[in-house]
Amino acid sequence: MRDSDWTRILDWPGYRVYQHEINEKAKLLTLWVRRKRGNKKLVCSACGRRCTTIHEIVTREVRDLPWGLYRTTVVVELYRVKCPDCGPRIEKVDQLPSKAPFSKRFEETVGEACESASARRVARQFALSESTVRAIDLRYLERWSASRRKPSLRQLGVDELFLGKRTKFVTVVSNLESGEPVWFGEDRKKETLDGYFRTELSRSQRHRIEAACVDMWAPFQRSIEEWAPKCMLVYDRFHVMQHANKAVDEVRRSEFFRKGGWRREVVKGKRWLLLTRWVNLSEQKQQQLNQLFALNRRLMKAYLLKESLERLWQQPNENAAREYLRAWVRQLRWQRLPSFEKLAHLLLDHQEGLLAFYRVKIRFGVVEAINGNIRALLRRGRGYRNLRYLLLKAQRIAATKTEFIALRKAA
Ligand SMILES: [Zn+2]
Structure with a gap:
């Protein structure tokens, strides 16, 4: 194969292969590359300014994508330019995005692999250390973040x-x-x-x-x-309902401690049932809850209060919702459910923000x-x-x- 063929397969824009070495035993391929003759644009890596004076020529080794079973190392000839602003600096090369010994497309492949697998697995796949994989992934994500348009924040x-x-x-x-x-x-x-x-x-x-x-x-x-x-x-709404669930749970716990013997056994282990919405329960679970409610009216009341609070967000408009909230709070009278009285105070204190849902469309x-x-x-x-x-x-x-x-x- 001629060097021009190597150049074509390597496909680094602006660079050509001028020497190669195949180590069959170790399955290693090494390619030496330098700029193509027409590629004369030199840019300072520190400030991005175009430069014309070359200070010295250096080489760098980076790992590139494998060729078949061959692990590939590319030795790149690089220029240190004399930047009028920064002094002697290494030139900027697209395929070399950082100081780490990897080509850009190698880092991209590792970064993409990290999207669907853990760093540990990717590390094994590419024979790298886990911390190296994380560092590559972070650079990959930083480049992605810098290149995209950020959505506006309203x-x-x-x-x-x-x-x-x-x-x-x-x-x-x-x-x-x-x-x-x-x-x-x-x-x-x-x-x-x-x-x-x-x-x-x-x-x-x-x-x-x-x-x-x-x-x-x-x-x-x-x-x-x-x-x-x-x-x-x-x-x-999610957070408000979390507060309501907490209130139900407080009722459950106080009932649990108040009752003794077999009644206590009935309340025991029903926490999850009480915190799940009725529509999300199977018929069998609904029956279990009904049994519980037959024995404990207070728990039933608490559960129904929680369920009905959910409808605060299903009212036709803000006024209806305001009226609904008032009615909901009125139901608490004579119920002797301290955790719900506390919740009612919280809701009334935050009424405007609760009902604001009807003024602004929010997901x-x-x-x-x-x-x-x-x-x-x-x-x-x-x-x-x-x-x-x-x-x-x-x-x-x-x-x-x-x-x-x-x-x-x-x-
Ligand atoms: Zn510069």
Whole structure:
């Protein structure tokens, strides 16, 4: 095979193979490449400026995609240019995106493999260390992130996520329209979210935010009110129902301790049933609940209250919803359910944000879906001590999923 054939198969734009070596025993292929004669454009890697003076010629070895069973090393001839601004610097070469000993397309292949497999598996596949795979994946994601257009931010989701004993809580800011996380911050204080508004958004970007979907968590609210004054607060239905579930569970626990003997046995182990919506239960499970309710009216009342709260979001308009909420609270009188009385106070105190749902169209469930993705990533990967890496990974998942759906629709 002539060098021009090697050049064609290697297919590095602007570069040609001038020497090669095949090691059959070790299954190694080494190719020496240098610029094609017509390729004269030199660019400083530090500032991107075009340069004309060459300081010296050096070589670099990088791992490239394999040729069949042969692991391929490319030895590239590179110029150190004399940049008028930076002094002697290495030239910028598209196939060499970083200082690491890998070609761009090799890194891309590893990065793509990381999208569907754990770093450990990819490491085995390419005979690299796990930490190297993570570093390659991070660079791959950073390049993707830098090259894409970021969707504009008009609807914000703010939630917290428990990351484990070391990092504890992380504040997750997401874009509800594109369905992707946009920022992670350690902790869940007002200052945490303040940090996002201060460092990530310009004044006009902050003013363009029209709505935020949040939990009834005062620190986040105070931060949003301060930094995004035009933003309407909408309480996430999911979180409100979590509070309602907690109230049911408190009733269950107090009944559990109040009753003795076989009655206690009936309440025992019914937690999951009580926290599941009626429509999502099988007939058999519904029957089990009915048996429980026949014995314990208080639990039944609590369960029905929770179920009926769900309809707050199914009213024809805001006024009807406001009336529905009042009626719901009125039902609590004489029921002696302290956990629900507490919930009622919480709901009435946050009435405006609850009913804001009728004033601004917001997709509930996005925040939860994003959190679910992040949790799945954490379960699969471990080693996300680098929050930036975790964020990029979660963004990529969100972005590729939308692409997938878009393709399916077109088909
Ligand atoms: Zn320069």
